[in-house]
Amino acid sequence: MSDTALIRLSGITKIYGRGQAAFQALKGIDLAIDAGDFVAIMGPSGSGKSTVMNILGCLDTPTSGAYEFEGVHVEQLTRNQRALLRRNYLGFVFQGFNLLSRTTALENVELPLIYRGAAAAARHAAARAALAQVGLEGWEHHTPAELSGGQQQRVAIARAIVTQPTVLLADEPTGNLDTHTSQEIMSLIGSLNRDHGITVLMVTHEPDMAEYAKRIIHFIDGSVDSDRRHEDAA
Amino acid sequence: MxxxxxxxxxxxxxxxxxxxxxxxxxxxxxxxxxxxxxxxxxxxxxxxxxQISSMGSNLLIVIPGQRFGPGSEGAPKFKNADVEAIRNQISAIERVAPVVSKTATAVYQANNWSTVVTGSNDDYFQAGNWELADGRTFSESEERAGKAVCVIGETVRDKLFGRQNPVGGEIRIKQFACEVIGLLKPKGQSAMGSDQDDTVVMPLRTVQRRLSGSQDVNRLTVSVKAQTSIDAVKKQLTLLMRERRKIGENEDNDFQVMDTRQIAExxxxxxxxxxxxxxxxxxxxxxxxxxxxxxxxxxxxxxxxxxxxxxxxxxxxxxxxxxxxxxxxxxxxxxxxxxxxxxxxxxxxxxxxxxxxxxxxxxxxxxxxxxxxxxxxxxxxxxxxxxxxxxxxxxxxxxx
Incomplete structure (x- = not known):
């Protein structure tokens, strides 16, 4: 763990519910992630892997502990500041794709750029380029309902990278896909990390998918169980 | 943004x-x-x-009772003598038309039509802006004698005579026959939405004797001479009627004199x-x-x-x-x-x-x-x- 870590979690806890029904999902997580890394977070259901992912993605707030992103204390930011952090530095890929229905691939990919206030021409160009990058040239005007699961996830990846984020967060990105498509998606994510220097944080419960990562962290019962470098990863 | x-x-x-x-x-x-x-x-x-204001601003309508429409039944009606009194005593008045209306069925050959029969005098046509399409209105002797003559509206002509000329024809109303002496020009719908041309006009006496069976007059339509103040005439008319109906000084009117603006309201x-x-x-x-x-x-x-x-x-x-x-x-x-x-x-x-x-x-x-x-x-x-x-x-x- 170096001092130049991009992301640093110290003593992060998360408690759901109150009183008798309270459930401690995270029990004091300390974690540092360097820029350019490709981290897979693994663990059984209820181990807290998704919770830590949501906190890392500023989608959820920890109950206690400190979260530094490029030296900024995220836990002290307001709702709006966290939204701006997501807008400018983070890209998300979800298990369920989370595309806007009845909206074309191109418009879905353009969405983050609209919130960034990009001009129409620049927006179209960037969205087309992102779609081309994920291999969806020619599918710009199809809606999610007209695309396969793998294609929808590609659109979601294109939407995540169109803003050229520092970190790509992927929560079970292959959870809804068959093996072959999963491997295609994983090599796409791997190439984004390798060729474009995007830091990737990925939650998965499939060891095969974790093989693509450089570093694998295992969670059990809300704590880090193991944290190892994957030597074979490219 | x-x-x-x-x-x-x-x-x-x-x-x-x-x-x-x-x-x-x-x-x-x-x-x-x-x-x-x-x-x-x-x-x-x-x-x-x-439509009311198109009736002209020189028109006054006198009705029994304090209100227009339902609720006025209790007040006594006017008499034929009232018409003469108004005509003789108020100089600014041009015409006075008494009105008695009855619904009756008119029959001509095989056709019959339920219509409103109005009894009045010759002034009725002038005060109501009626014009003749054909024939004539009542003569004074016909009025006085209560002759069975009538002037009919366009709708009645259409229902009974079709396209024939009705003047000179004879229609039956209730038990008596009535000679058609004139045809009115059509006026169309009234302000209340009724058909003004659905009418038969007869001398007042004829209607009183043969249809209503009383000497009552339901309404008086009065037109005022040009260049005279309608408010002054209203006041004179009210005084005269109070006197004729023997209303005490502290009693309210049991009739109403309205000008067209009030009627419209x-x-x-x-x-x-x-x-x-x-x-x-x-x-x-x-x-x-x-x-x-x-x-x-x-x-x-x-x-x-x-x-x-x-x-x-x-x-x-x-x-x-x-x-x-x-x-x-x-x-x-x-x-x-x-x-x-x-x-x-x-x-x-x-x-x-x-x-x-x-x-x-x-x-x-x-x-x-x-x-x-x-x-x-x-x-x-x-x-x-x-x-x-x-x-x-x-x-x-x-x-x-």
Whole structure:
């Protein structure tokens, strides 16, 4: 763990519910992630892997502990500041794709750029380029309902990278896909990390998918169980 | 940012065309109903007052009782002698026409037609602006003798004689035969919506003797000479009638002298109440439309909660999301309001033409129902969205 870590979690806890029904999902997580890394977070259901992912993605707030992103204390930011952090530095890929229905691939990919206030021409160009990058040239005007699961996830990846984020967060990105498509998606994510220097944080419960990562962290019962470098990863 | 948000809102509307259409529909129907009803009502009110004032400003109508219409039955009617007294004692009066009306069936050969038989004198035609199409009116001797002669309106001619010339023909009314001596030029609908041409006019005595069986006169129509003050004549007339009806100094009049302006006011107050009633019924439909919008908005909130989660996750600020939903709601409901106004304008013009009332554009009711519809859309489109946008992005995303 170096001092130049991009992301640093110290003593992060998360408690759901109150009183008798309270459930401690995270029990004091300390974690540092360097820029350019490709981290897979693994663990059984209820181990807290998704919770830590949501906190890392500023989608959820920890109950206690400190979260530094490029030296900024995220836990002290307001709702709006966290939204701006997501807008400018983070890209998300979800298990369920989370595309806007009845909206074309191109418009879905353009969405983050609209919130960034990009001009129409620049927006179209960037969205087309992102779609081309994920291999969806020619599918710009199809809606999610007209695309396969793998294609929808590609659109979601294109939407995540169109803003050229520092970190790509992927929560079970292959959870809804068959093996072959999963491997295609994983090599796409791997190439984004390798060729474009995007830091990737990925939650998965499939060891095969974790093989693509450089570093694998295992969670059990809300704590880090193991944290190892994957030597074979490219 | 505003432009971008507008863009997002328009995209969202286009994306959910069916839902947008249904949302709008309630507003369109509600707005159109309210505006059409009120516009037609206003038009009817205007038509009534226009027709009354077209009767001329020199006309006075004297009726028994304190009120126009029901409730005046108790007061004694006028007598034939009143007509003579008014004519002799008030110099500024040009004409006095007594009026007795009875409904009766008129028969000519195989045709019969139920109509209103009016008994009056020759002044009736001048005071009422009637013109003859053919024939003549009663002579003084016919009036005095109560001869069975009549002047008929266009509708009666049409029903009984078809296209034949009625003058010289003989129609039967109740048990007596009556010679048609004149045909009136058509006047069309009256202020109350009845057919003025559906009439048979006979000498007063004839009707009193053969139809009503009494010496009563229901109404007096009085026209005032030009260049005289109508208010002064009204006062003289009132005094004279009080004296003739033996009303004590501290007693109220048991009759009323009205000029055309007052008649117009009385009649239009009726149509105005009807307008308000119709408007209230239509307002219920606007309210029902509003409830429809509320339903659609609430049903779609599940999908939209996830959408809001997605937008928040990719970096939308809470206020940007809210502004988008606000604009969406405003655009939708304003569009609904505008379509409703357009529809109402078309319907009002069409119906006004069919019903023969004046078309009057009423900016107040247009603006009011437009604002109301916009408010409904905004309230029910915006508040569910506000609840969703206040969620943690991850909770909004997980919402099913």
């Amino acid at each position: 505003l432009w971008n948000t507008l863009l997002l809102a328009l995209r969202a509307i286009r994306r959910n065309l069916m839902r947008s259409f249904l949302t709008i529909l309630g507003i369109v129907i509600g707005v159109a109903a309210v505006i059409t009803m009120v516009t037609l009502g206003n038009g009817a009110t205007r038509s009534v007052s226009d 009385t009649l239009t107050s009726t149509t105005r109440i009807l307008t308000m009633l119709l408007g209230a019924v239509a307002a219920v439909s606007l309210l029902v439309g509003g409830i429809g919008i509320m339903n659609i908005m609430l049903v779609s909130v599940t999908e939209r909660t996830r959408e809001i989660g997605i937008r928040l996750a990719i970096g939308a600020l809470e206020r940007e999301v809210l502004l988008q939903f606000l604009i969406e709601a405003v655009v939708l409901s304003s569009l609904g309001g505008l379509i409703g106004i357009a529809l109402a304008t078309g319907a009002s013009i069409g119906l006004a033409g069919m019903m023969g009332v004046t078309y009057l554009f009423d900016p107040t009711i247009n603006l009011l129902s437009f604002l109301f519809s916009a408010a409904i859309g905004v309230v029910f489109g915006y508040f569910p969205a506000r609840r969703a946008a206040g969620l943690n992005p991850i909770d909004a995303l997980r919402h099913e």
